[in-house]
Amino acid sequence: MTERKGPILFRPYTAFSGMRKAFEMGNAKVLATVKDAGLRGRGGAGFPTAMKWKFALDDISKDHQDYSKDRFIICNADEGEPGTFKDRVLLEEQLGLLLEGMLIAGYTIRASTGIIFLRGEYNYMWDQIKGTILRWRAEGMLGENLDGKGFDFDIHIRMGAGAYVCGEETALIESMEGYRGEPRNRPPFPVNAGFNKRPTVVNNVETLCQLPHILNEGADWFKKIGTEESTGSKLLSISGDCSKPGVYEVPFGVTIQAVLELAGAVGIKAVQVGGASGICLSAHEFDRTICFEDVPTGGSIIIFNTTRNMREVLVNFLGFFMEESCGQCTPCRYGTECLLDGILQLSRGECSDEYLSELLDLSDSMAIASKCGLGQSVANPFRSIIERFRGEIYHG
């Protein structure tokens, strides 16, 4: 196994110290610390974690007054964005950190159940995860009355079945309830009516893994890493044209250039940041930085050298979206197909430049009219690749 180093997630850690710290602090103080640390979701959208938790905690509407049962913390381990594999590495190498993170989140929002939604492709990890959960139960780290003050918490695993869209939190919940993984209309939001209509917090694997360290070292320590609005570190999954692909932990605010050096990438003409749903940058923009204020990413970094044809890259992404669209709404289902057809026609010289402008308009409409983030983000690679590599779309 690779010896990994990093400012937060890959620093040394004493097992169970984060959860003990949480019990010492009490849930109000945990919430305040996470808020003060400025932790934002690592799944891509960057929503402030403490705010999401507070919404769920404060939902004492109607039949939710009863804090004791049936609030849920769901760990989103559906990692399906092209070019992303950092959650797999965390599950394999930092499982204890994740379970503790879930426990801390559950303790804070007063959930008694944590569920790991594991993508079907990671089924091979089931035994390892289940085994660890069973061991924790036997050791009294999961189960009843955990802090001696009546906190009950247990963790279960649910499998996905090969659908990228199920990473979207409402589709994920639909899937867990036994339905087609089709995103829901919002509101209501999962924090108010999520799994089984109960208050539910969905957090990414990496977000949860940060928690034990934040409690141990404090909000100020955490804020020293990263930038003003993107505190802490980010795991990057680096693939493509480079000599050292893999998972790297970097502070938020690193430049694309620094990332390329880390990965041993030379002769690079483009980098796709954020996977198929992210944006493409070309060489003159490599001084831009990875953080929510500049170029956000769930962690996917795909590198292209000068031998690559960017039309093929775009066609590959569009094919991905066509395959993975749940088909529920027309802009996404039909729009993606039109974009792909259009690009192929252009490449065969069957239509004009004017048509390309129409396709760009169509992608903008999809960004507005699609129901969920999948359809909304098709325009990201589409526009960014065409704007930077227009010449390659026509021939090459």
Next chain:
Amino acid sequence: MRDQRTREMLDQDIRRWVDKYSRERSALIAILHNVHRKYSQVSAHAMEEIADYLGIHPVEVYGVATFYSFYNAEPKGKKIIRLCRTISCDMQGKRDLVYALEHRFGIRFGETTRDGKWTLEYTSCMGWCDQGPALFVNSKPYTSVTTERLDAILAE
């Protein structure tokens, strides 16, 4: 005769899994998972049985089973090879593997060999992009696959 026996076994299995996971709607995916793992298919009959236990219409089960790429209603090979076709694997030599696999089995991607042993399919990014090209044989992932290594992988 043999079909009859398979069907009885399937019925028993479904009953067992329903007992294990509950008759609630939320157990559906787990039940489908088990059926598919053992029978490499979720047949119309299996859908009817499951629907019966969960108290829902078979169309509901069909709708769910066909939504997820892991399940198939039609019979497929005992071993399903699913090759990643997303960009990072594509750039690391996916194409060579496509040719090698199609040649070896004499079928195209999307097809099943006549003896019912192998099916070739594509899949989206599997989460092994730094070690591509990657493929699954049933649920087991293989990484940095080369045409030279195929023989050994398929012989497992």
